[in-house]
Amino acid sequence: MFDLSKIADLARDPSAAGRKSLICMLTDLFVSAGDDRDEQISLLFGDIVLKVLGQLEEETRIILSKRMCGEKNAPLELMVKLAQDTLAVAEPVLEQSPALSSEDLVAIAKTAPIEHLGVIAGRQSIDESVTSVLVDRGDAGVLSKAAENKGAHFADASFLKLVEKARTSIKIQAALIDRTDLTEEAAEALLPFLAEELKERVTALGADNTLVQLLAQRAALEVAARSQKLEEAREQSNALIQDVVSKKAKIGDAVILFARADRTAELGILLGKVSQLPPAAVSQLLFSTSDKPLVILCKANGVPPEAYKEILTMRARRLRIGGLELNAAIQRYAALSEDGAKRSLEILKQSGASFGLKTSDENAASDETAVKKKIPFASSRSSSAS
Numbered sequence: 001m002f003d004l005s006k007i008a009d010l011a012r013d014p015s016a017a018g019r020k021s022l023i024c025m026l027t028d029l030f031v032s033a034g035d036d037r038d039e040q041i042s043l044l045f046g047d048i049v050l051k052v053l054g055q056l057e058e059e060t061r062i063i064l065s066k067r068m069c070g071e072k073n074a075p076l077e078l079m080v081k082l083a084q085d086t087l088a089v090a091e092p093v094l095e096q097s098p099a100l101s102s103e104d105l106v107a108i109a110k111t112a113p114i115e116h117l118g119v120i121a122g123r124q125s126i127d128e129s130v131t132s133v134l135v136d137r138g139d140a141g142v143l144s145k146a147a148e149n150k151g152a153h154f155a156d157a158s159f160l161k162l163v164e165k166a167r168t169s170i171k172i173q174a175a176l177i178d179r180t181d182l183t184e185e186a187a188e189a190l191l192p193f194l195a196e197e198l199k200e201r202v203t204a205l206g207a208d209n210t211l212v213q214l215l216a217q218r219a220a221l222e223v224a225a226r227s228q229k230l231e232e233a234r235e236q237s238n239a240l241i242q243d244v245v246s247k248k249a250k251i252g253d254a255v256i257l258f259a260r261a262d263r264t265a266e267l268g269i270l271l272g273k274v275s276q277l278p279p280a281a282v283s284q285l286l287f288s289t290s291d292k293p294l295v296i297l298c299k300a301n302g303v304p305p306e307a308y309k310e311i312l313t314m315r316a317r318r319l320r321i322g323g324l325e326l327n328a329a330i331q332r333y334a335a336l337s338e339d340g341a342k343r344s345l346e347i348l349k350q351s352g353a354s355f356g357l358k359t360s361d362e363n364a365a366s367d368e369t370a371v372k373k374k375i376p377f378a379s380s381r382s383s384s385a386s
Contacts, residue, residue: 019052020060027067030074046075053081061089072098083108087115094119102127109133114142121146128155135161140169147175159186170195177202182210237266245273252307255298259310267311274301277349286311287318293348295333299341308333 030045053061065082068074069092076099083093083100093100094108094116106129109120117138120130122145134146135158143165146152154162163186166172176182176190177198187210194202194211202211240257243249251274258267268283275282275297285294291312298308312329315321321329 014055016057016060019056020063022052023049023056023060023064027064031067031071042073042075046078050075050078050081053078058086058089061085065089065092069093069096070098074099076100076104080104080108083116084112087113087119090116091119095122102129105130106133109137114139117142118145121149121152123149123151125151126153128153128158131155132158135165140165140171144169144171144175147172147179154181156183156185159183160189162186163190166190167193170198173198174201177211180210184210184214187211187214237263237269241266241270241273244270251302252304255303255307256310259307259314262314262317264314271297271301275345275349287315289319291315291329291332295329295336296341296344296348299333299336299338300345302338305330305334 026045026048030042049064056064061082065085068079068082074097079093079097079099083090083097083104094105100108105120105123105126109117109130110133112120114137117134118141120126121134121138121142126134126146126149131146131152131154134142135154138146143162147162159182162172163176166176173190173194176186177194182190191211191214237258240249240254244251244254251270254270255267258264258270264283264286265279268286269279271277272279272282277297282297285297288294294311298311303311309330312321312326316326
């Protein structure tokens with residue numbers, strides 16, 4: 001049984017110790033009464049504590065907060081005051097108090113410091129109206145904590161805002177990928193900038209995860225798009241090669257296009273078609289140690305010096321040819337006349353071995369001898385591109 005006269009005496013004691021004793025006694029009175037407490041006790045408790053709350057030391061307010069945070073019928077005005085106090089005082093109430101409604105939490109969150117928002121983000125259950133404020137005002141720490149909280153519910157618009165803020169925060173991204181309630185629209189917005197390491201984590205999640213489903217769909221679409229793009233590029237290349245063969249397009253333009261893109265297959269087909277030689281054999285010439293047959297082939301088909309230079313640049317990247325060798329190759333190309341190249345090309349076509357048209361060692365040896373005798377600068381070691 002509580003001594004009301006003692007409570008009255010403590011109420012008149014202005015000292016810190018007196019105030020602490022008063023609050024502890026009143027709190028004991030309130031808590032011990034439980035659900036059977038009458039209205040008089042509640043009113044007495046609320047009125048007295050609110051009047052002296054501003055005079056209490058932080059230590060006493062912390063004790064009060066911890067004692068009252070689990071009371072569902074605690075005086076609302078008192079709980080709001082405690083929730084707006086310093087972080088040490090407010091934390092138990094913000095995190096646990098059942099007395100605070102969603103409307104109360106929204107009002108508190110609209111003006112509370114970031115640290116207080118972080119505590120609210122950890123509540124066992126948070127509805128959409130509260131998370132909306134957290135998303136609007138919170139920093140990466142608050143937002144990632146809210147996103148990690150399975151008891152936090154987000155409106156569609158809040159999810160989209162959260163994803164937008166996740167652009168610069170892997171921490172928020174990591175929290176979002178585990179949410180099974182992430183909307184498809186938010187997931188689609190998140191995927192383009194999702195960190196690669198997180199994409200790998202997503203693939204390990206269950207098939208019911210929205211991001212997993214979207215990644216699978218996107219992968220299928222990307223494969224289809226790449227296939228379509230390759231097919232279109234192939235068709236365009238074939239059309240361009242055909243235009244060059246039929247003299248509707250300049251060979252130099254086609255050579256520059258293919259060489260700059262390192263499209264050796266198309267370049268081999270082009271030079272093979274205009275020379276009436278096997279494209280596979282011509283492709284091998286593009287990166288052979290000696291550039292002599294390539295010089296003849298390009299010169300005989302009217303490849304301009306600027307286009308041939310692009311081929312040489314392509315060769316240099318692959319064969320690691322230095323600047324001096326590159327300049328020497330350019331000079332060799334300039335020194336050979338187109339008529340001389342055409343005659344040499346005919347000799348090469350007749351010998352065949354240099355283009356892989358013959359396979360026996362004997363024929364290859366005899367053809368090599370023929371080439372050395374009849375092709376300009378064929379026997380000069382110094383003119384090799386190697």
